[in-house]
Amino acid sequence: MRKLICIGFFILIPLVNFGQQYSITCIETPHRGSVFSPAFWKSSLVVCSDQKDRFLRTVLDESGKEPLDLYVINPFNPDSIARFDELFRTNYSDGPISFNHDGGKCIVSRNLKTEQKNKELQISSNPLGLYESQLTESGWSTLKALPFNDTAYTCSHPALDYSGGVLFFTSNMPGGYGGFDIWKSVKTDGEWSKPINLGPIINSAKDELFPSVCKKILYFACNKKVYGGLDVYQVNLDISPSIPVILDETINSSFDEFGLITKDNLESGYFSSNRNGIDQVWSFVSNFPKFDACDDQVEISFCYTLFEENSFELGEIESLIYEWNINEDKERGVKIDYCFPSVGEYEITLDIIDTVIGKTYYNQSYFYLLLEYEKQPYITAPDTVKPGELFSLNGRETFLPDVKVDEYYWFFSDGSRQQGLEIQHTFNEPGTYSIQLGIIGKNSALDTIRDCVTRIIVCDPNYLNHDAMVNHTDLPDSLKNQQYFYTAPNDSLSLVYTVEAIRSTEKLAENDPRLKTLEPFGSFTLKHIEKENVYIYLVGNFNNVEEPHKLWMKIIELGFEQAIVRSFTPDELMQIPIDEIFVLENIQFESSKWDLTPESITELNKLIEILLLFPDLDLLITAHTDEKGSLQNNTLLSQKRAESVKEFLVKAGVNQSRLTAEGHGESRPIENNDTEESRKKNRRVDFTLISN
Numbered sequence: 062m063r064k065l066i067c068i069g070f071f072i073l074i075p076l077v078n079f080g081q082q083y084s085i086t087c088i089e090t091p092h093r094g095s096v097f098s099p100a101f102w103k104s105s106l107v108v109c110s111d112q113k114d115r116f117l118r119t120v121l122d123e124s125g126k127e128p129l130d131l132y133v134i135n136p137f138n139p140d141s142i143a144r145f146d147e148l149f150r151t152n153y154s155d156g157p158i159s160f161n162h163d164g165g166k167c168i169v170s171r172n173l174k175t176e177q178k179n180k181e182l183q184i185s186s187n188p189l190g191l192y193e194s195q196l197t198e199s200g201w202s203t204l205k206a207l208p209f210n211d212t213a214y215t216c217s218h219p220a221l222d223y224s225g226g227v228l229f230f231t232s233n234m235p236g237g238y239g240g241f242d243i244w245k246s247v248k249t250d251g252e253w254s255k256p257i258n259l260g261p262i263i264n265s266a267k268d269e270l271f272p273s274v275c276k277k278i279l280y281f282a283c284n285k286k287v288y289g290g291l292d293v294y295q296v297n298l299d300i301s302p303s304i305p306v307i308l309d310e311t312i313n314s315s316f317d318e319f320g321l322i323t324k325d326n327l328e329s330g331y332f333s334s335n336r337n338g339i340d341q342v343w344s345f346v347s348n349f350p351k352f353d354a355c356d357d358q359v360e361i362s363f364c365y366t367l368f369e370e371n372s373f374e375l376g377e378i379e380s381l382i383y384e385w386n387i388n389e390d391k392e393r394g395v396k397i398d399y400c401f402p403s404v405g406e407y408e409i410t411l412d413i414i415d416t417v418i419g420k421t422y423y424n425q426s427y428f429y430l431l432l433e434y435e436k437q438p439y440i441t442a443p444d445t446v447k448p449g450e451l452f453s454l455n456g457r458e459t460f461l462p463d464v465k466v467d468e469y470y471w472f473f474s475d476g477s478r479q480q481g482l483e484i485q486h487t488f489n490e491p492g493t494y495s496i497q498l499g500i501i502g503k504n505s506a507l508d509t510i511r512d513c514v515t516r517i518i519v520c521d522p523n524y525l526n527h528d529a530m531v532n533h534t535d536l537p538d539s540l541k542n543q544q545y546f547y548t549a550p551n552d553s554l555s556l557v558y559t560v561e562a563i564r565s566t567e568k569l570a571e572n573d574p575r576l577k578t579l580e581p582f583g584s585f586t587l588k589h590i591e592k593e594n595v596y597i598y599l600v601g602n603f604n605n606v607e608e609p610h611k612l613w614m615k616i617i618e619l620g621f622e623q624a625i626v627r628s629f630t631p632d633e634l635m636q637i638p639i640d641e642i643f644v645l646e647n648i649q650f651e652s653s654k655w656d657l658t659p660e661s662i663t664e665l666n667k668l669i670e671i672l673l674l675f676p677d678l679d680l681l682i683t684a685h686t687d688e689k690g691s692l693q694n695n696t697l698l699s700q701k702r703a704e705s706v707k708e709f710l711v712k713a714g715v716n717q718s719r720l721t722a723e724g725h726g727e728s729r730p731i732e733n734n735d736t737e738e739s740r741k742k743n744r745r746v747d748f749t750l751i752s753n
Contacts, residue, residue: 082478085311090108095340097333100158100322102133128152129157131144159219162224166221169194170216173190189217190211190216229279231243268284271321277298280294280323300490317335319334356515357516359435368395369411381610388407422613423625424627437459448488448489454471456500459500467501475488493517496517558628559600560625562599569596578619586598655698681721685744700724707722
């Protein structure tokens with residue numbers, strides 16, 4: 062269908078680059094005529110040419126041009142040309158041709174009447190049709206006409222898909238939209254189906270010609286004269302309906318461009334153009350680098366759902382409620398949605414407050430948060446757009462602090478590409494589109510760095526609101542794992558709650574009136590916090606966070622305005638370790654006796670508090686003597702002393718199954734027994750609180 066004459070030698074002409082997206086090279090061959098419509102075949106190209114190479118007079122078309130023949134060229138080392146298989150050569154036009162991926166199946170276009178001789182070839186009287194053949198061990202099989210060929214119209218420009226089971230082609234058969242349209246036929250059970258027109262979105266009143274298909278992208282030429290004569294378009298067959306997108310002016314020009322083929326969706330390929338005054342085959346290679354294994358973009362939305370995993374169920378006391386304090390910004394609730402204004406440093410506390418008196422009741426947790434941008438290229442774009450709406454995108458929020466970015470490359474799932482920090486784009490059809498941003502830059506060592514991300518944009522014709530939606534996400538693990546100021550896990554089985562009534566930088570005197578005021582509440586515990594270098598006076602011991610509320614209110618009413626509930630583990634509060642041996646002072650017995658002295662009872666009462674507060678703790682009691690007396694008597698005496706301690710604890714309410722009493726006599730001294738002082742130290746009772 063295209064006949065021009067070219068006389069020349071086979072050379073490659075590089076350095077022709079129209080625009081920035083592709084580098085293109087004209088392939089000039091020694092054909093004496095036009096060369097166009099390449100097709101991949103194994104490692105070569107099969108092209109059409111109208112060069113005159115017959116010895117006898119051939120049939121000419123209505124313009125006096127030679128008929129088309131098929132030739133094989135090697136675009137990488139094309140020092141000669143060869144005719145394609147003679148089976149595909151008649152006195153009339155043969156070509157274009159298309160192959161499946163392995164070159165074993167083909168569809169070729171040729172004139173339907175091939176027996177006429179020495180007559181001019183009139184398309185109107187001898188239209189084109191499509192024929193199929195398969196490559197066997199003995200060569201190509203006899204060409205078989207497709208069932209929809211007809212002398213009333215032309216079928217030409219075949220394009221087989223990867224498998225060879227789907228055929229696109231050009232035809233002016235009835236049922237089209239004007240001129241030549243693109244049609245589709247599918248081979249099922251060895252038979253080609255009735256062709257289906259691809260519809261008015263792809264086809265128009267103009268001519269749609271020279272289709273090819275790569276994966277789900279269809280390429281074709283149309284003479285709508287956007288850039289010039291024929292221009293090359295692409296359309297995504299996965300989207301229905303999908304508006305064809307014209308390729309940029311690197312490929313298209315003010316001349317005719319057509320017959321584009323590619324195996325990698327425009328990373329590289331070939332096309333036909335007469336921009337040099339004659340139909341020639343051109344190669345193209347994308348100037349856009351490839352970016353593989355791109356991560357999904359992590360959104361820069363500083364909106365999170367904040368929650369404390371170890372929070373308590375409050376409800377028995379209605380006045381108690383959780384309150385977050387984020388850099389003096391207060392929000393109530395154990396779980397809140399919060400938007401940080403930007404990157405930066407944040408101090409976050411979660412307190413239980415009493416809403417009636419407006420005071421902090423309990424410090425639940427504290428952590429320091431450093432909020433930074435994710436290290437990644439970043440696509441700033443709307444989440445949703447309308448079809449046909451021009452929208453802006455940019456990579457300004459890219460955060461790669463150690464990289465100086467030189468280039469920004471944009472890839473859209475509709476097949477288009479752009480380059481630059483800020484761009485604009487349009488999606489013509491509804492659907493979900495993927496966008497990839499790749500960057501190339503250099504680090505401080507001047508190494509070349511490549512990185513990329515992908516994100517999604519929805520094209521929705523019903524979209525009205527252009528305001529960005531706030532998407533709350535759970536606080537990431539990287540933030541939740543920041544160190545807590547209050548480090549103990551809030552487990553009621555392992556914590557004791559008490560009221561901090563007084564906090565002082567110095568230890569109070571025994572006759573301090575504030576301590577006298579606390580006497581009605583029983584004994585207090587004095588604890589020195591070395592990190593803060595303060596002394597705190599604690600009143601009461603409770604199993605859960607709400608139990609101290611009444612006591613806390615009474616203490617505040619007595620004038621202790623800064624009173625607050627605190628939680629401690631048993632060893633923090635009582636300064637008694639867990640799973641380690643400790644000795645209580647003043648656990649003493651009279652010589653050769655096992656009765657507890659009054660001083661011993663005072664010390665054991667502290668131990669009783671712990672055992673009753675924490676029922677999951679067991680206690681090992683081990684009694685020892687000095688070396689005076691016989692070994693047998695000392696062992697028996699120590700066992701009775703251990704049993705005496707156990708009996709006292711059982712009478713105080715401790716389950717005896719949690720208590721073990723052992724007597725070791727003189728067998729485990731801690732001093733040498735040389736003096737009365739050392740022997741006194743050996744006469745002792747050891748305790749071990751055991752967690753289970």
